[in-house]
Amino acid sequence: MRKLAFLAVFALGVAAAQGDGEKLAPYYPTPETVVNKMLQLGELKAGEKMFDLGSGDGRIVIMAAQRFHAEAVGVELDKDLWKSSMDKIRKLGLDKTARIVNGDLLKQNYSSADLVTVYLLPGFIDKVQPLLDRQLKKGARVVSHDFEFSNWTPEKSQNIADDGEGRSHTLFLYRK
Numbered sequence: 001m002r003k004l005a006f007l008a009v010f011a012l013g014v015a016a017a018q019g020d021g022e023k024l025a026p027y028y029p030t031p032e033t034v035v036n037k038m039l040q041l042g043e044l045k046a047g048e049k050m051f052d053l054g055s056g057d058g059r060i061v062i063m064a065a066q067r068f069h070a071e072a073v074g075v076e077l078d079k080d081l082w083k084s085s086m087d088k089i090r091k092l093g094l095d096k097t098a099r100i101v102n103g104d105l106l107k108q109n110y111s112s113a114d115l116v117t118v119y120l121l122p123g124f125i126d127k128v129q130p131l132l133d134r135q136l137k138k139g140a141r142v143v144s145h146d147f148e149f150s151n152w153t154p155e156k157s158q159n160i161a162d163d164g165e166g167r168s169h170t171l172f173l174y175r176k
């Protein structure tokens with residue numbers, strides 16, 4: 001699927017979504033190989049704190065805790081995704097270093113973050129930016145999958161070629 005078609009499908013998912021907070025993207029998981037690249041690009045180190053804003057099935061949080069030995073927090077609006085991702089974290093024995101908050105990502109505090117990851121729709125992603133501008137400490141990094149923050153300039157971007165799933169990916173790294 002080309003990027004524009006993907007964007008249309010992605011946007012339709014938001015239009016169809018129901019829920020309490022504002023839905024900033026539908027559930028559309030990042031492939032595991034891309035998750036690894038996001039955390040590498042974000043220079044995540046052992047003991048650092050990371051947040052995934054809209055954590056879906058928890059795959060970014062789980063990899064951050066399991067493979068990168070970080071303290072990882074996801075925020076997810078959808079109750080079923082929150083529950084299933086917390087169940088997975090418990091089953092993997094990661095509950096000391098990983099957790100998911102069931103809530104609106106626009107209503108959380110990210111001031112302790114060393115790294116924030118996002119995979120949210122254009123337009124919607126810019127609703128997060130003022131919050132991160134206010135809360136993030138100096139030197140904190142933000143990695144966005146596929147969509148750019150319109151008022152920030154990325155320090156780096158990385159293209160990831162289609163490896164057979166039918167689409168390529170772009171990652172953007174920002175540093176406060």
Ligand SMILES: C[S@@+](CC[C@H](N)C(=O)[O-])C[C@H]1O[C@@H](n2cnc3c(N)ncnc32)[C@H](O)[C@@H]1O
Nearest residue numbers: 023024025027028029030054056077104105119
């Ligand atoms: C495109 S998915 C990304 C999931 C995961 N971060 C990944 O990359 O695999 C976006 C996720 O954000 C969640 N979401 C959308 N708006 C939200 C909000 N206001 N607060 C918390 N989660 C939200 C959706 O339910 C969905 O699971």
